[in-house]
Amino acid sequence: GEDVEQSLFLSVREGDSSVINCTYTDSSSTYLYWYKQEPGAGLQLLTYIFSNMDMKQDQRLTVLLNKKDKHLSLRIADTQTGDSAIYFCAEANAGGTSYGKLTFGQGTILTVHP
Amino acid sequence: DAGVIQSPRHEVTEMGQEVTLRCKPISGHDYLFWYRQTMMRGLELLIYFNNNVPIDDSGMPEDRFSAKMPNASFSTLKIQPSEPRDSAVYFCASSLGLTIQGSEQYFGPGTRLTVT
Numbered sequence: 536g537e538d539v540e541q542s543l544f545l546s547v548r549e550g551d552s553s554v555i556n557c558t559y560t561d562s563s564s565t566y567l568y569w570y571k572q573e574p575g576a577g578l579q580l581l582t583y584i585f586s587n588m589d590m591k592q593d594q595r596l597t598v599l600l601n602k603k604d605k606h607l608s609l610r611i612a613d614t615q616t617g618d619s620a621i622y623f624c625a626e627a628n629a630g631g632t633s634y635g636k637l638t639f640g641q642g643t644i645l646t647v648h649p
Numbered sequence: 650d651a652g653v654i655q656s657p658r659h660e661v662t663e664m665g666q667e668v669t670l671r672c673k674p675i676s677g678h679d680y681l682f683w684y685r686q687t688m689m690r691g692l693e694l695l696i697y698f699n700n701n702v703p704i705d706d707s708g709m710p711e712d713r714f715s716a717k718m719p720n721a722s723f724s725t726l727k728i729q730p731s732e733p734r735d736s737a738v739y740f741c742a743s744s745l746g747l748t749i750q751g752s753e754q755y756f757g758p759g760t761r762l763t764v765t
Contacts, residue, residue: 578740
């Protein structure tokens with residue numbers, strides 16, 4: 536079945552860049568999403584990329600997609616303490632019994648040190 | 650718009666009791682999703698509706714769980730009887746279309762359920 540994997544923890548210093556990585560298995564994925572979850576809150580969409588794109592940039596966020604390797608990354612430039620949160624990668628499933636669903640990774644806990 | 654509204658925000662109940670979680674989606678959204686988040690299993694889709702009709706309930710863990718959407722502005726997730734292993738954060742989300750079409754799912758703040 537579909538599977539999305541992320542590393543669990545990332546720690547960076549304020550002002551550095553953060554890179555969060557994600558791998559997925561569903562080759563029929565159409566869109567891939569990055570969500571952010573702050574403590575005690577729901578998930579908030581950060582950005583997304585269509586599967587036929589290689590890169591998308593949105594202010595401090597850069598998404599890179601390697602469709603051949605099924606690898607997705609989120610780069611946050613000039614990371615701030617307010618970026619400390621859990622980041623989820625998710626794929627929109629277009630095939631089989633998972634049609635229309637989002638499959639989420641386990642989430643990466645980003646900690647930003649002053 | 651107020652976003653997706655969930656109630657209650659916190660629920661503490663004893664094993665065996667019935668629990669009802671409520672959700673009001675964003676007006677005009679045709680899709681509604683119920684998720685469960687735990688440390689062990691991450692974020693799991695339980696069920697989703699399109700135009701108030703359940704489309705896929707394959708994620709509902711067992712018969713103790715049921716969900717309804719009597720109209721476009723209200724949905725409930727019921728657990729009867731509740732068990733300690735049901736303790737989790739339950740999220741409701743809504744969207745205009747499907748994510749395979751690029752639609753964003755908007756999440757509510759969640760209901761933290763503790764079953765003792």
